Amino acid sequence: MKDIREDIAWAKINQDVMKSLENPRKIYWVILFFAVLMFAVGIGCEVYQYQVGMGVANLDNPHVWGLYIATFIFWIGMSHSGTLLSAILHLMHADWRKPIYRFAEAMTTFSLMTAGLFVMVHLGRLWQFYYAVPYPNERWVWPNFQSPLLWDAMAIFTYLSSSVLFLFVGMIPDLAIARDNLQSGWRKKLYTLLALGWEGTDRQWRNFRVTYLTIACFLIPLAVSVHSIVASDFGMSQQPGWHVTSFPPYFVAGALYSGCAAIITLFIILRYVFKFEEYMTLPILKKIVRLTFAIAMVWTYLNCVEFASVWYSHDGVSKDLLIQKMTGPYAPFWWAMIFCGSVVPFVFAIKRFQTHIPVLFATSLLLNLGMWLERWMIVAPTFSHGYYPWTWDHDQWPSMIQWGIVFGSFGWFTLLFMVFCKVFPSVSMYEVKEMVYHRTLHLKKNEIGETAEQGAH
Protein backbone atom coordinates (compact mmCIF):
# COMPACT_ATOMS: atom_id res chain seq x y z
CA MET A 1 0.00 0.00 0.00
CA LYS A 2 1.21 3.48 -0.88
CA ASP A 3 1.68 6.15 1.74
CA ILE A 4 0.21 8.65 -0.69
CA ARG A 5 -1.01 8.61 -4.28
CA GLU A 6 1.65 9.89 -6.67
CA ASP A 7 -0.89 11.26 -9.17
CA ILE A 8 -2.30 13.99 -6.92
CA ALA A 9 -1.94 17.30 -8.72
CA TRP A 10 0.03 19.91 -6.78
CA ALA A 11 -2.75 22.43 -7.30
CA LYS A 12 -5.19 19.99 -5.70
CA ILE A 13 -2.97 19.68 -2.64
CA ASN A 14 -3.14 23.46 -2.20
CA GLN A 15 -6.88 23.48 -2.76
CA ASP A 16 -7.63 20.65 -0.33
CA VAL A 17 -5.54 22.06 2.49
CA MET A 18 -6.80 25.60 1.96
CA LYS A 19 -10.36 24.29 1.92
CA SER A 20 -9.77 22.70 5.33
CA LEU A 21 -9.16 26.19 6.74
CA GLU A 22 -12.52 27.44 5.52
CA ASN A 23 -14.76 24.49 5.42
CA PRO A 24 -14.30 21.69 7.97
CA ARG A 25 -17.08 19.24 8.80
CA LYS A 26 -19.75 20.48 11.21
CA ILE A 27 -18.38 18.30 13.99
CA TYR A 28 -15.50 20.79 14.21
CA TRP A 29 -17.85 23.29 15.82
CA VAL A 30 -19.23 20.63 18.18
CA ILE A 31 -15.69 19.78 19.32
CA LEU A 32 -14.90 23.45 19.72
CA PHE A 33 -18.07 24.01 21.75
CA PHE A 34 -17.27 21.17 24.15
CA ALA A 35 -13.67 22.35 24.40
CA VAL A 36 -14.84 25.82 25.45
CA LEU A 37 -17.25 24.26 27.92
CA MET A 38 -14.55 22.09 29.48
CA PHE A 39 -12.18 25.01 29.62
CA ALA A 40 -14.86 27.10 31.33
CA VAL A 41 -15.24 24.39 33.99
CA GLY A 42 -11.47 24.49 34.57
CA ILE A 43 -11.44 28.28 34.79
CA GLY A 44 -14.36 28.21 37.23
CA CYS A 45 -12.55 25.73 39.49
CA GLU A 46 -9.31 27.71 39.32
CA VAL A 47 -11.07 30.98 40.20
CA TYR A 48 -12.78 29.25 43.15
CA GLN A 49 -9.48 27.77 44.35
CA TYR A 50 -7.80 31.16 43.96
CA GLN A 51 -10.51 32.89 46.00
CA VAL A 52 -10.91 30.31 48.76
CA GLY A 53 -7.45 28.75 49.04
CA MET A 54 -5.71 25.48 48.33
CA GLY A 55 -7.83 23.67 50.94
CA VAL A 56 -10.63 23.28 48.41
CA ALA A 57 -8.29 21.21 46.25
CA ASN A 58 -7.98 18.78 49.16
CA LEU A 59 -4.22 19.26 49.04
CA ASP A 60 -2.56 18.93 52.40
CA ASN A 61 0.48 17.30 53.92
CA PRO A 62 1.71 14.84 52.80
CA HIS A 63 -0.23 15.20 49.52
CA VAL A 64 1.11 18.52 48.32
CA TRP A 65 1.16 17.84 44.59
CA GLY A 66 -1.94 15.79 43.87
CA LEU A 67 -3.30 15.66 40.36
CA TYR A 68 -1.71 18.95 39.40
CA ILE A 69 1.84 17.68 39.14
CA ALA A 70 0.71 14.28 37.83
CA THR A 71 -1.16 16.07 35.04
CA PHE A 72 1.79 18.40 34.50
CA ILE A 73 3.99 15.37 33.77
CA PHE A 74 1.26 13.94 31.56
CA TRP A 75 1.17 17.08 29.39
CA ILE A 76 4.95 17.32 29.24
CA GLY A 77 4.98 13.69 28.11
CA MET A 78 2.31 14.36 25.54
CA SER A 79 4.46 17.14 24.13
CA HIS A 80 7.33 14.79 23.62
CA SER A 81 6.45 12.90 20.51
CA GLY A 82 5.43 15.73 18.23
CA THR A 83 8.61 17.69 17.78
CA LEU A 84 10.96 14.84 18.71
CA LEU A 85 9.48 12.38 16.23
CA SER A 86 9.24 15.06 13.59
CA ALA A 87 12.94 15.89 14.06
CA ILE A 88 14.08 12.25 14.11
CA LEU A 89 12.02 11.31 11.07
CA HIS A 90 13.27 14.42 9.26
CA LEU A 91 16.88 13.43 9.87
CA MET A 92 16.10 9.89 8.71
CA HIS A 93 14.44 11.21 5.53
CA ALA A 94 11.26 9.31 6.39
CA ASP A 95 8.86 10.71 3.79
CA TRP A 96 5.73 9.51 5.58
CA ARG A 97 6.25 12.12 8.27
CA LYS A 98 5.41 14.91 5.85
CA PRO A 99 1.60 14.95 5.95
CA ILE A 100 1.44 14.52 9.71
CA TYR A 101 4.31 16.39 11.31
CA ARG A 102 2.68 19.82 11.35
CA PHE A 103 -0.16 18.87 13.67
CA ALA A 104 2.21 16.77 15.78
CA GLU A 105 4.46 19.80 16.29
CA ALA A 106 1.42 21.93 17.13
CA MET A 107 0.46 19.26 19.65
CA THR A 108 3.88 19.67 21.27
CA THR A 109 3.51 23.42 21.55
CA PHE A 110 0.03 23.35 23.04
CA SER A 111 0.82 20.48 25.40
CA LEU A 112 3.75 22.45 26.78
CA MET A 113 1.57 25.51 27.18
CA THR A 114 -0.96 23.40 29.07
CA ALA A 115 1.73 21.80 31.24
CA GLY A 116 3.07 25.23 32.16
CA LEU A 117 -0.32 26.19 33.57
CA PHE A 118 -0.16 23.39 36.12
CA VAL A 119 3.08 24.69 37.57
CA MET A 120 1.25 27.93 38.32
CA VAL A 121 -2.00 26.29 39.41
CA HIS A 122 -0.28 24.05 41.96
CA LEU A 123 1.33 27.09 43.58
CA GLY A 124 -2.06 28.37 44.61
CA ARG A 125 -0.77 31.91 44.81
CA LEU A 126 -0.27 32.42 41.10
CA TRP A 127 1.51 35.74 41.45
CA GLN A 128 4.37 34.10 43.31
CA PHE A 129 5.51 32.38 40.16
CA TYR A 130 8.04 35.12 39.63
CA TYR A 131 10.09 33.79 42.56
CA ALA A 132 11.11 30.94 40.25
CA VAL A 133 12.38 33.32 37.58
CA PRO A 134 16.10 34.12 37.79
CA TYR A 135 16.51 37.88 37.59
CA PRO A 136 18.71 40.33 39.53
CA ASN A 137 16.69 41.82 42.35
CA GLU A 138 17.35 44.09 45.26
CA ARG A 139 16.85 41.33 47.82
CA TRP A 140 19.74 39.36 46.30
CA VAL A 141 17.59 36.31 46.38
CA TRP A 142 18.10 33.90 43.50
CA PRO A 143 16.33 30.65 42.77
CA ASN A 144 18.33 27.60 43.69
CA PHE A 145 20.23 26.71 40.52
CA GLN A 146 21.01 23.29 41.94
CA SER A 147 17.37 22.31 42.09
CA PRO A 148 15.91 20.12 39.34
CA LEU A 149 12.76 22.24 39.62
CA LEU A 150 14.66 25.21 38.20
CA TRP A 151 16.30 23.03 35.55
CA ASP A 152 12.80 21.95 34.66
CA ALA A 153 11.60 25.53 34.21
CA MET A 154 14.60 26.29 32.00
CA ALA A 155 14.29 23.09 29.99
CA ILE A 156 10.58 23.60 29.37
CA PHE A 157 11.13 27.20 28.33
CA THR A 158 13.87 26.14 25.93
CA TYR A 159 11.78 23.29 24.53
CA LEU A 160 8.67 25.42 24.15
CA SER A 161 10.39 28.32 22.43
CA SER A 162 12.50 26.04 20.21
CA SER A 163 9.44 24.01 19.25
CA VAL A 164 7.52 27.16 18.37
CA LEU A 165 10.42 28.31 16.18
CA PHE A 166 10.71 24.87 14.56
CA LEU A 167 6.98 24.90 13.87
CA PHE A 168 7.08 28.45 12.53
CA VAL A 169 10.15 28.03 10.31
CA GLY A 170 8.71 24.84 8.83
CA MET A 171 5.46 26.63 8.11
CA ILE A 172 6.84 29.70 6.28
CA PRO A 173 6.55 28.22 2.74
CA ASP A 174 2.98 27.14 3.49
CA LEU A 175 2.10 30.56 4.86
CA ALA A 176 3.29 31.99 1.53
CA ILE A 177 1.04 29.53 -0.32
CA ALA A 178 -1.88 30.56 1.89
CA ARG A 179 -1.05 34.23 1.24
CA ASP A 180 -1.04 33.65 -2.52
CA ASN A 181 -4.32 31.77 -2.45
CA LEU A 182 -6.37 34.45 -0.77
CA GLN A 183 -7.58 37.71 -2.22
CA SER A 184 -8.34 39.74 0.89
CA GLY A 185 -9.48 39.63 4.51
CA TRP A 186 -7.80 39.13 7.89
CA ARG A 187 -6.33 35.81 6.87
CA LYS A 188 -4.57 37.38 3.90
CA LYS A 189 -3.07 40.04 6.20
CA LEU A 190 -2.01 37.46 8.77
CA TYR A 191 -0.40 35.13 6.25
CA THR A 192 1.31 38.03 4.46
CA LEU A 193 2.80 39.17 7.74
CA LEU A 194 3.93 35.71 8.86
CA ALA A 195 5.20 34.56 5.45
CA LEU A 196 7.86 37.28 5.72
CA GLY A 197 7.86 37.83 1.96
CA TRP A 198 8.79 34.22 1.14
CA GLU A 199 8.89 33.59 -2.61
CA GLY A 200 10.60 30.21 -2.81
CA THR A 201 13.84 31.50 -4.31
CA ASP A 202 16.83 29.21 -4.49
CA ARG A 203 18.59 31.35 -1.87
CA GLN A 204 15.64 31.02 0.51
CA TRP A 205 15.30 27.27 0.03
CA ARG A 206 19.05 26.70 0.47
CA ASN A 207 19.14 28.51 3.80
CA PHE A 208 15.81 27.02 4.82
CA ARG A 209 17.10 23.46 4.37
CA VAL A 210 20.18 24.03 6.52
CA THR A 211 18.21 25.90 9.19
CA TYR A 212 15.50 23.29 9.47
CA LEU A 213 18.03 20.49 9.67
CA THR A 214 20.08 22.33 12.30
CA ILE A 215 17.09 23.01 14.54
CA ALA A 216 16.04 19.36 14.17
CA CYS A 217 19.52 18.32 15.35
CA PHE A 218 19.20 20.55 18.40
CA LEU A 219 15.70 19.40 19.24
CA ILE A 220 16.48 15.71 19.60
CA PRO A 221 18.89 16.00 22.56
CA LEU A 222 16.77 18.83 23.92
CA ALA A 223 13.61 16.73 23.99
CA VAL A 224 15.44 13.87 25.69
CA SER A 225 16.89 16.27 28.26
CA VAL A 226 13.50 17.82 29.02
CA HIS A 227 11.90 14.62 30.18
CA SER A 228 15.07 13.39 31.85
CA ILE A 229 15.00 16.60 33.87
CA VAL A 230 11.32 16.08 34.73
CA ALA A 231 12.40 12.61 35.93
CA SER A 232 15.12 14.29 38.01
CA ASP A 233 12.40 16.22 39.89
CA PHE A 234 11.59 12.84 41.39
CA GLY A 235 14.75 10.78 40.94
CA MET A 236 17.01 13.23 42.74
CA SER A 237 14.90 13.14 45.87
CA GLN A 238 15.36 10.43 48.51
CA GLN A 239 11.71 9.40 48.47
CA PRO A 240 10.86 5.71 48.07
CA GLY A 241 9.51 4.92 44.62
CA TRP A 242 11.20 7.96 43.12
CA HIS A 243 14.89 7.46 43.86
CA VAL A 244 15.32 5.09 40.93
CA THR A 245 18.21 5.13 38.48
CA SER A 246 16.07 4.11 35.53
CA PHE A 247 13.68 7.04 35.96
CA PRO A 248 15.05 9.28 33.15
CA PRO A 249 14.82 6.64 30.38
CA TYR A 250 11.53 5.46 31.87
CA PHE A 251 10.13 8.98 31.66
CA VAL A 252 11.44 9.51 28.13
CA ALA A 253 9.91 6.21 26.96
CA GLY A 254 6.63 7.03 28.73
CA ALA A 255 6.59 10.46 27.13
CA LEU A 256 7.19 9.06 23.66
CA TYR A 257 4.52 6.48 24.29
CA SER A 258 1.80 8.89 25.38
CA GLY A 259 2.81 11.30 22.61
CA CYS A 260 2.48 8.60 19.95
CA ALA A 261 -0.89 7.54 21.33
CA ALA A 262 -2.02 11.16 21.20
CA ILE A 263 -0.79 11.44 17.61
CA ILE A 264 -3.01 8.47 16.69
CA THR A 265 -6.03 10.08 18.38
CA LEU A 266 -5.47 13.45 16.73
CA PHE A 267 -4.64 11.85 13.37
CA ILE A 268 -8.03 10.14 13.34
CA ILE A 269 -9.88 13.28 14.45
CA LEU A 270 -8.18 15.59 11.94
CA ARG A 271 -8.49 13.11 9.11
CA TYR A 272 -12.24 13.09 9.55
CA VAL A 273 -12.94 16.67 10.63
CA PHE A 274 -10.82 18.34 7.95
CA LYS A 275 -11.41 15.72 5.23
CA PHE A 276 -7.73 14.80 4.97
CA GLU A 277 -8.35 11.21 3.91
CA GLU A 278 -6.05 11.56 0.88
CA TYR A 279 -3.10 12.83 2.91
CA MET A 280 -3.44 11.21 6.33
CA THR A 281 -3.67 7.78 4.80
CA LEU A 282 -4.12 4.39 6.41
CA PRO A 283 -0.59 3.17 5.50
CA ILE A 284 0.84 6.17 7.36
CA LEU A 285 -1.44 5.43 10.32
CA LYS A 286 -0.23 1.84 10.25
CA LYS A 287 3.38 3.02 10.55
CA ILE A 288 2.56 5.17 13.58
CA VAL A 289 0.65 2.28 15.14
CA ARG A 290 3.63 -0.06 14.74
CA LEU A 291 5.96 2.56 16.17
CA THR A 292 3.63 3.04 19.14
CA PHE A 293 3.55 -0.69 19.75
CA ALA A 294 7.35 -0.84 19.78
CA ILE A 295 7.53 2.06 22.25
CA ALA A 296 4.82 0.42 24.40
CA MET A 297 7.04 -2.64 24.71
CA VAL A 298 10.03 -0.49 25.68
CA TRP A 299 7.91 1.18 28.34
CA THR A 300 6.72 -2.20 29.60
CA TYR A 301 10.31 -3.44 29.76
CA LEU A 302 11.41 -0.37 31.72
CA ASN A 303 8.50 -0.92 34.12
CA CYS A 304 9.73 -4.47 34.70
CA VAL A 305 13.27 -3.18 35.26
CA GLU A 306 12.00 -0.73 37.84
CA PHE A 307 9.89 -3.31 39.69
CA ALA A 308 12.69 -5.90 39.62
CA SER A 309 15.33 -3.49 40.86
CA VAL A 310 13.09 -2.48 43.76
CA TRP A 311 12.03 -6.05 44.49
CA TYR A 312 15.56 -7.46 44.61
CA SER A 313 17.08 -4.48 46.39
CA HIS A 314 17.54 -4.24 50.13
CA ASP A 315 15.43 -1.08 50.25
CA GLY A 316 12.54 -2.25 52.43
CA VAL A 317 10.63 1.02 52.27
CA SER A 318 10.62 1.10 48.46
CA LYS A 319 9.56 -2.55 48.40
CA ASP A 320 6.71 -1.81 50.82
CA LEU A 321 5.63 1.01 48.58
CA LEU A 322 5.59 -1.28 45.54
CA ILE A 323 3.47 -3.82 47.44
CA GLN A 324 1.24 -0.99 48.60
CA LYS A 325 0.74 0.12 44.98
CA MET A 326 -0.24 -3.41 43.98
CA THR A 327 -2.52 -4.18 46.91
CA GLY A 328 -3.38 -0.95 48.70
CA PRO A 329 -6.01 1.70 48.07
CA TYR A 330 -4.37 2.73 44.80
CA ALA A 331 -4.32 -0.86 43.49
CA PRO A 332 -7.29 -0.48 41.07
CA PHE A 333 -5.57 2.47 39.40
CA TRP A 334 -2.16 0.79 39.40
CA TRP A 335 -3.52 -2.35 37.77
CA ALA A 336 -5.54 -0.20 35.34
CA MET A 337 -2.26 1.49 34.42
CA ILE A 338 -0.60 -1.87 33.78
CA PHE A 339 -3.59 -3.09 31.79
CA CYS A 340 -3.92 0.05 29.66
CA GLY A 341 -0.18 0.57 29.20
CA SER A 342 1.10 -2.97 28.70
CA VAL A 343 -1.82 -5.21 27.70
CA VAL A 344 -4.04 -2.96 25.55
CA PRO A 345 -1.24 -2.10 23.07
CA PHE A 346 -1.23 -5.74 21.95
CA VAL A 347 -4.28 -4.72 19.92
CA PHE A 348 -1.76 -2.91 17.72
CA ALA A 349 0.05 -6.18 17.08
CA ILE A 350 -3.02 -7.63 15.34
CA LYS A 351 -2.71 -6.84 11.67
CA ARG A 352 -6.37 -6.25 10.88
CA PHE A 353 -6.67 -3.70 13.67
CA GLN A 354 -3.67 -1.70 12.47
CA THR A 355 -5.88 0.25 10.09
CA HIS A 356 -9.23 -0.17 11.84
CA ILE A 357 -10.15 3.40 12.71
CA PRO A 358 -12.74 2.84 15.52
CA VAL A 359 -10.53 0.26 17.25
CA LEU A 360 -7.44 2.46 16.93
CA PHE A 361 -9.30 5.49 18.23
CA ALA A 362 -10.59 3.63 21.31
CA THR A 363 -7.20 1.99 21.89
CA SER A 364 -5.28 5.25 21.65
CA LEU A 365 -7.61 6.81 24.23
CA LEU A 366 -7.09 3.83 26.55
CA LEU A 367 -3.32 4.11 26.13
CA ASN A 368 -3.43 7.74 27.12
CA LEU A 369 -5.64 6.93 30.07
CA GLY A 370 -2.99 4.39 31.09
CA MET A 371 -0.24 6.94 30.70
CA TRP A 372 -2.14 9.51 32.75
CA LEU A 373 -2.67 6.89 35.47
CA GLU A 374 1.06 6.12 35.33
CA ARG A 375 1.87 9.72 36.23
CA TRP A 376 -0.68 9.72 39.03
CA MET A 377 0.73 6.43 40.32
CA ILE A 378 4.20 7.98 40.38
CA VAL A 379 3.11 10.98 42.43
CA ALA A 380 0.36 9.93 44.86
CA PRO A 381 1.43 6.56 46.40
CA THR A 382 4.87 7.86 47.38
CA PHE A 383 3.26 10.67 49.35
CA SER A 384 0.91 8.30 51.16
CA HIS A 385 3.50 5.63 51.94
CA GLY A 386 6.77 7.45 52.50
CA TYR A 387 9.38 7.14 55.24
CA TYR A 388 7.20 8.68 57.95
CA PRO A 389 4.61 6.37 59.51
CA TRP A 390 2.22 9.31 60.09
CA THR A 391 1.70 9.49 56.33
CA TRP A 392 0.56 5.89 56.05
CA ASP A 393 -3.09 6.54 56.83
CA HIS A 394 -3.18 9.69 54.74
CA ASP A 395 -4.60 8.36 51.50
CA GLN A 396 -5.98 11.20 49.55
CA TRP A 397 -8.74 11.37 47.00
CA PRO A 398 -8.53 14.53 44.87
CA SER A 399 -11.39 16.97 45.31
CA MET A 400 -13.77 17.94 42.54
CA ILE A 401 -11.83 21.17 42.18
CA GLN A 402 -8.69 19.24 41.24
CA TRP A 403 -10.62 17.03 38.84
CA GLY A 404 -12.30 20.12 37.39
CA ILE A 405 -8.98 21.83 36.66
CA VAL A 406 -7.56 18.66 35.10
CA PHE A 407 -10.74 18.34 33.01
CA GLY A 408 -10.43 21.99 32.01
CA SER A 409 -6.86 21.47 30.84
CA PHE A 410 -8.10 19.01 28.20
CA GLY A 411 -10.57 21.66 27.06
CA TRP A 412 -7.81 24.28 26.90
CA PHE A 413 -5.56 21.99 24.86
CA THR A 414 -8.37 21.01 22.48
CA LEU A 415 -9.41 24.62 22.06
CA LEU A 416 -5.89 25.77 21.17
CA PHE A 417 -5.28 22.82 18.89
CA MET A 418 -8.55 23.09 16.98
CA VAL A 419 -8.20 26.85 16.54
CA PHE A 420 -4.66 26.32 15.25
CA CYS A 421 -5.85 23.75 12.71
CA LYS A 422 -8.53 26.14 11.50
CA VAL A 423 -6.17 29.10 11.15
CA PHE A 424 -2.97 27.45 9.91
CA PRO A 425 -2.47 24.64 7.40
CA SER A 426 -2.28 21.47 9.48
CA VAL A 427 -0.93 19.47 6.55
CA SER A 428 2.34 20.72 5.11
CA MET A 429 1.48 21.49 1.48
CA TYR A 430 4.99 21.95 0.14
CA GLU A 431 6.25 18.79 1.78
CA VAL A 432 3.35 16.70 0.54
CA LYS A 433 4.24 18.01 -2.93
CA GLU A 434 7.83 16.91 -2.33
CA MET A 435 6.58 13.50 -1.26
CA VAL A 436 4.45 13.17 -4.40
CA TYR A 437 7.36 14.40 -6.53
CA HIS A 438 9.82 11.91 -5.02
CA ARG A 439 7.38 9.05 -5.51
CA THR A 440 6.86 10.05 -9.13
CA LEU A 441 10.61 10.20 -9.72
CA HIS A 442 11.04 6.83 -8.05
CA LEU A 443 8.36 5.28 -10.25
CA LYS A 444 9.91 6.81 -13.38
CA LYS A 445 13.32 5.41 -12.46
CA ASN A 446 11.79 1.96 -11.90
CA GLU A 447 10.00 2.10 -15.26
CA ILE A 448 13.22 3.11 -17.05
CA GLY A 449 15.07 0.32 -15.25
CA GLU A 450 12.46 -2.27 -16.23
CA THR A 451 12.45 -1.11 -19.86
CA ALA A 452 16.25 -1.31 -20.00
CA GLU A 453 16.16 -4.78 -18.50
CA GLN A 454 13.57 -5.98 -21.01
CA GLY A 455 15.67 -4.46 -23.83
CA ALA A 456 18.73 -6.36 -22.62
CA HIS A 457 16.82 -9.64 -22.74
Next chain:
Amino acid sequence: MSKRHLLALYGNFDEAEAVVQELRNTSIKGFDVNEDMIVKSPIEHPEVEKFLGDKPVYVQWFTLIGALLGGSLGFLGISSAQANFFMQMKGGKPIVPLPPNFVLTYELFILGGVYITVLGFLICAGLPAKRSPLYNAKVSVDNIGILVKGDESVISTLKAIFTKHKALEIQEEAGK
Protein backbone atom coordinates in the same frame (compact mmCIF):
# COMPACT_ATOMS: atom_id res chain seq x y z
CA MET B 1 21.87 51.62 -18.01
CA SER B 2 18.72 50.60 -16.10
CA LYS B 3 17.98 46.90 -15.73
CA ARG B 4 14.67 45.24 -16.40
CA HIS B 5 13.22 42.05 -15.01
CA LEU B 6 11.80 39.08 -16.83
CA LEU B 7 10.04 36.11 -15.27
CA ALA B 8 9.50 32.86 -17.12
CA LEU B 9 7.40 30.00 -15.76
CA TYR B 10 8.00 26.32 -16.47
CA GLY B 11 5.99 23.23 -15.69
CA ASN B 12 8.82 21.01 -14.51
CA PHE B 13 12.37 21.00 -13.23
CA ASP B 14 13.87 19.43 -16.38
CA GLU B 15 12.79 22.35 -18.53
CA ALA B 16 13.96 24.86 -15.96
CA GLU B 17 17.33 23.12 -15.76
CA ALA B 18 17.70 23.23 -19.54
CA VAL B 19 17.07 26.99 -19.51
CA VAL B 20 19.61 27.54 -16.74
CA GLN B 21 22.20 25.47 -18.61
CA GLU B 22 21.66 27.48 -21.76
CA LEU B 23 21.88 30.77 -19.87
CA ARG B 24 25.14 29.55 -18.37
CA ASN B 25 26.61 28.40 -21.65
CA THR B 26 25.58 31.43 -23.65
CA SER B 27 27.70 34.45 -23.04
CA ILE B 28 25.36 37.41 -22.96
CA LYS B 29 26.86 40.84 -22.46
CA GLY B 30 25.08 42.75 -19.70
CA PHE B 31 23.81 39.61 -18.02
CA ASP B 32 25.66 37.74 -15.28
CA VAL B 33 24.06 34.36 -14.67
CA ASN B 34 25.30 34.20 -11.06
CA GLU B 35 24.12 37.66 -10.10
CA ASP B 36 21.15 38.30 -12.33
CA MET B 37 19.21 35.06 -12.14
CA ILE B 38 16.94 33.67 -9.41
CA VAL B 39 15.15 30.32 -9.60
CA LYS B 40 11.89 30.07 -7.69
CA SER B 41 10.31 26.73 -6.94
CA PRO B 42 7.28 25.49 -5.01
CA ILE B 43 9.27 22.78 -3.23
CA GLU B 44 12.69 22.36 -1.74
CA HIS B 45 14.59 20.70 -4.52
CA PRO B 46 18.26 19.83 -4.13
CA GLU B 47 18.63 19.40 -7.91
CA VAL B 48 18.00 23.14 -8.31
CA GLU B 49 21.07 23.76 -6.20
CA LYS B 50 23.05 21.32 -8.30
CA PHE B 51 22.30 22.98 -11.61
CA LEU B 52 22.70 26.45 -10.16
CA GLY B 53 26.17 25.56 -8.95
CA ASP B 54 27.74 25.82 -5.53
CA LYS B 55 26.54 28.74 -3.47
CA PRO B 56 27.70 28.99 0.12
CA VAL B 57 25.36 28.81 3.12
CA TYR B 58 26.48 30.59 6.27
CA VAL B 59 23.66 29.64 8.66
CA GLN B 60 25.82 27.05 10.43
CA TRP B 61 28.25 29.77 11.53
CA PHE B 62 25.41 31.58 13.24
CA THR B 63 24.51 28.29 14.90
CA LEU B 64 28.01 27.79 16.21
CA ILE B 65 28.29 31.32 17.54
CA GLY B 66 24.79 31.20 19.05
CA ALA B 67 25.36 27.90 20.81
CA LEU B 68 28.76 28.93 22.19
CA LEU B 69 27.45 32.29 23.31
CA GLY B 70 24.34 30.73 24.85
CA GLY B 71 26.34 28.15 26.76
CA SER B 72 29.15 30.43 27.94
CA LEU B 73 26.97 33.42 28.84
CA GLY B 74 24.53 31.08 30.55
CA PHE B 75 27.26 29.50 32.64
CA LEU B 76 28.77 32.88 33.49
CA GLY B 77 25.37 34.35 34.39
CA ILE B 78 24.45 31.46 36.66
CA SER B 79 27.88 31.33 38.27
CA SER B 80 27.97 35.04 38.96
CA ALA B 81 24.48 34.85 40.49
CA GLN B 82 25.65 31.99 42.71
CA ALA B 83 28.76 33.91 43.68
CA ASN B 84 26.58 36.85 44.71
CA PHE B 85 24.03 34.79 46.58
CA PHE B 86 25.40 35.49 50.04
CA MET B 87 22.23 34.43 51.83
CA GLN B 88 22.61 30.81 50.78
CA MET B 89 24.49 28.67 53.28
CA LYS B 90 27.12 26.72 51.42
CA GLY B 91 28.48 24.68 54.32
CA GLY B 92 31.81 24.00 52.67
CA LYS B 93 30.30 23.01 49.34
CA PRO B 94 31.57 24.73 46.21
CA ILE B 95 30.15 28.17 45.55
CA VAL B 96 29.89 27.37 41.87
CA PRO B 97 28.95 23.69 41.62
CA LEU B 98 29.82 22.34 38.20
CA PRO B 99 27.56 19.27 37.73
CA PRO B 100 24.22 21.07 38.29
CA ASN B 101 25.42 24.10 36.36
CA PHE B 102 26.24 21.84 33.46
CA VAL B 103 22.54 20.99 33.07
CA LEU B 104 21.56 24.64 32.75
CA THR B 105 24.54 25.38 30.53
CA TYR B 106 23.44 22.55 28.25
CA GLU B 107 19.92 23.99 27.99
CA LEU B 108 21.23 27.48 27.32
CA PHE B 109 23.67 26.12 24.75
CA ILE B 110 20.72 24.73 22.82
CA LEU B 111 18.58 27.82 23.41
CA GLY B 112 21.30 30.12 22.06
CA GLY B 113 21.96 27.77 19.15
CA VAL B 114 18.33 27.62 18.06
CA TYR B 115 17.60 31.34 18.47
CA ILE B 116 20.68 32.51 16.61
CA THR B 117 20.18 29.87 13.90
CA VAL B 118 16.76 31.33 13.20
CA LEU B 119 18.24 34.83 13.21
CA GLY B 120 20.95 33.63 10.83
CA PHE B 121 18.32 32.10 8.58
CA LEU B 122 16.43 35.38 8.37
CA ILE B 123 19.61 37.29 7.57
CA CYS B 124 21.01 34.79 5.07
CA ALA B 125 17.68 34.20 3.30
CA GLY B 126 17.02 37.93 3.17
CA LEU B 127 13.80 37.74 5.16
CA PRO B 128 11.57 39.62 5.77
CA ALA B 129 11.65 40.61 2.12
CA LYS B 130 9.71 42.94 -0.10
CA ARG B 131 7.83 41.37 -2.98
CA SER B 132 10.20 41.07 -5.96
CA PRO B 133 9.44 43.19 -9.05
CA LEU B 134 7.80 40.29 -10.82
CA TYR B 135 5.99 37.68 -8.82
CA ASN B 136 3.57 35.05 -9.91
CA ALA B 137 1.45 33.09 -7.44
CA LYS B 138 1.71 30.03 -9.70
CA VAL B 139 5.20 29.50 -8.23
CA SER B 140 3.53 28.57 -4.96
CA VAL B 141 1.33 26.05 -6.80
CA ASP B 142 3.31 23.99 -9.30
CA ASN B 143 5.37 26.23 -11.58
CA ILE B 144 9.10 26.82 -11.53
CA GLY B 145 9.97 30.44 -12.08
CA ILE B 146 13.19 31.87 -13.52
CA LEU B 147 13.57 35.53 -12.75
CA VAL B 148 16.29 37.36 -14.63
CA LYS B 149 17.34 40.95 -14.86
CA GLY B 150 19.35 42.51 -17.62
CA ASP B 151 20.02 45.60 -19.64
CA GLU B 152 17.39 46.66 -22.14
CA SER B 153 19.65 45.32 -24.85
CA VAL B 154 19.68 41.72 -23.56
CA ILE B 155 16.03 41.36 -22.65
CA SER B 156 15.07 40.20 -26.12
CA THR B 157 17.87 37.57 -26.13
CA LEU B 158 16.73 36.25 -22.74
CA LYS B 159 13.14 36.23 -23.90
CA ALA B 160 14.13 34.24 -26.97
CA ILE B 161 15.84 31.61 -24.81
CA PHE B 162 12.76 31.33 -22.59
CA THR B 163 10.48 31.01 -25.59
CA LYS B 164 12.75 28.41 -27.18
CA HIS B 165 12.38 26.23 -24.07
CA LYS B 166 8.59 26.55 -24.19
CA ALA B 167 7.95 28.77 -21.21
CA LEU B 168 4.36 28.49 -20.02
CA GLU B 169 4.24 32.21 -19.40
CA ILE B 170 6.66 35.11 -19.64
CA GLN B 171 6.16 38.27 -17.60
CA GLU B 172 8.05 41.39 -18.39
CA GLU B 173 8.60 44.40 -16.22
CA ALA B 174 7.26 47.56 -17.83
CA GLY B 175 10.01 49.79 -19.25
CA LYS B 176 11.01 52.82 -17.21
